[in-house]
Amino acid sequence: MSTLSTRYMGLELKSPIIVGSSNFTSRIESIKEAEAAGAGAVVLKSLFEEQIVSMAHSLSSRESYPEADDYLLYYTRTNSVDAYLDLVAGARKSVSIPVIASINCFSPKGWIDFALEIEKAGASALEVNIFFIPTDKHQNSNDSEKVYFMIIDNLKKRLKIPVSVKIGLRFSNLLNFVWRMYNHGAAGIVLFNRFYEPDFDINNLSIVPASVLSSPVEQRYVLRWIGMISGQDMKIDISASTGVHTGEDAIKYLLAGATTVQVCSALYKRGFTVISEINDALHKWMEMKEFRIVDDFRGMLNYRNVENPSLFERAQFMKHYSSYI
Numbered sequence: 567m568s569t570l571s572t573r574y575m576g577l578e579l580k581s582p583i584i585v586g587s588s589n590f591t592s593r594i595e596s597i598k599e600a601e602a603a604g605a606g607a608v609v610l611k612s613l614f615e616e617q618i619v620s621m622a623h624s625l626s627s628r629e630s631y632p633e634a635d636d637y638l639l640y641y642t643r644t645n646s647v648d649a650y651l652d653l654v655a656g657a658r659k660s661v662s663i664p665v666i667a668s669i670n671c672f673s674p675k676g677w678i679d680f681a682l683e684i685e686k687a688g689a690s691a692l693e694v695n696i697f698f699i700p701t702d703k704h705q706n707s708n709d710s711e712k713v714y715f716m717i718i719d720n721l722k723k724r725l726k727i728p729v730s731v732k733i734g735l736r737f738s739n740l741l742n743f744v745w746r747m748y749n750h751g752a753a754g755i756v757l758f759n760r761f762y763e764p765d766f767d768i769n770n771l772s773i774v775p776a777s778v779l780s781s782p783v784e785q786r787y788v789l790r791w792i793g794m795i796s797g798q799d800m801k802i803d804i805s806a807s808t809g810v811h812t813g814e815d816a817i818k819y820l821l822a823g824a825t826t827v828q829v830c831s832a833l834y835k836r837g838f839t840v841i842s843e844i845n846d847a848l849h850k851w852m853e854m855k856e857f858r859i860v861d862d863f864r865g866m867l868n869y870r871n872v873e874n875p876s877l878f879e880r881a882q883f884m885k886h887y888s889s890y891i
């Protein structure tokens with residue numbers, strides 16, 4: 567009988583399938599549903615740096631301006647920073663699967679202390695979701711990447727719980743970036759976030775958001791990087807995120823070397839049954855292939871294990887298109 571149990575950042579998971587950060591993980595009721603459907607863990611909806619920083623400002627102005635009390639009250643109500651800590655604590659009490667908190671940030675200052683509160687509230691781990699778009703042509707890639715390492719350094723100084731970093735797809739040398747992230751102490755890397763992208767409405771001549779939900783096709787942008795990173799000599803756990811809609815999608819990421827696989831858009835399209843369907847498909851496929859545990863096949867097709875690693879590389883480019891007539 568196959569088992570799906572998996573160790574992710576030192577946490578014991580019953581399944582490698584995780585419910586990714588989204589509105590599904592912003593309420594206790596749906597977190598319970600995620601557990602009942604067989605999710606191995608949940609990543610809570612992100613709290614935004616802007617929310618934390620504004621709260622910190624209102625708290626610091628409290629001593630000098632008594633009227634700030636009113637503002638503080640107004641602020642905490644509208645920005646729900648306290649509610650986030652309640653969500654962390656409530657989720658930990660309500661489910662037995664690990665609860666990973668999430669912060670969406672763009673700077674290494676101002677909000678880091680708040681991560682301690684999240685740890686105190688009982689979070690099993692912290693996923694830091696870093697989102698800033700370099701808009702200054704004078705800033706080189708090294709300088710913009712420094713922000714990521716400062717964030718992880720500052721968090722590692724304060725927290726005992728494991729920290730993962732969720733990043734976007736575009737880096738000039740992703741392997742080097744993840745290697746450095748690992749050396750700065752990140753326990754996990756989440757590949758990738760699917761950020762807001764602008765699209766153009768040609769009738770109204772305006773900018774509109776591109777589609778919010780992913781499709782399985784997008785997996786093609788991620789599979790190579792998971793395969794290449796997991797084939798390197800570093801013990802950083804990889805959590806795959808983007809385009810997982812079926813058991814087959816999850817199996818591919820595990821074969822590439824992902825430790826866990828996050829699901830989000832598929833939940834919006836088909837609800838929590840997706841999680842049990844993926845777990846069932848995984849079991850069935852493992853039985854068919856006679857794999858007992860996920861480690862029996864995890865990374866089997868990564869850059870290190872595959873017979874011809876150039877299949878991950880540019881050399882395939884010419885062959886690929888020249889054979890397509």
Ligand SMILES: Cc1cc2nc3c(=O)[nH]c(=O)nc-3n(C[C@H](O)[C@H](O)[C@H](O)COP(=O)(O)O)c2cc1C
Nearest residue numbers: 586587588612695759760780807808809829830831
């Ligand atoms: C409606 C919605 C809300 C999301 N909210 C967050 C969030 O708060 N924090 C975060 O890190 N990612 C968030 N994401 C991104 C997902 O966690 C996930 O990384 C992304 O959608 C790619 O996975 P998918 O292809 O399974 O959707 C959100 C995605 C959707 C569709």
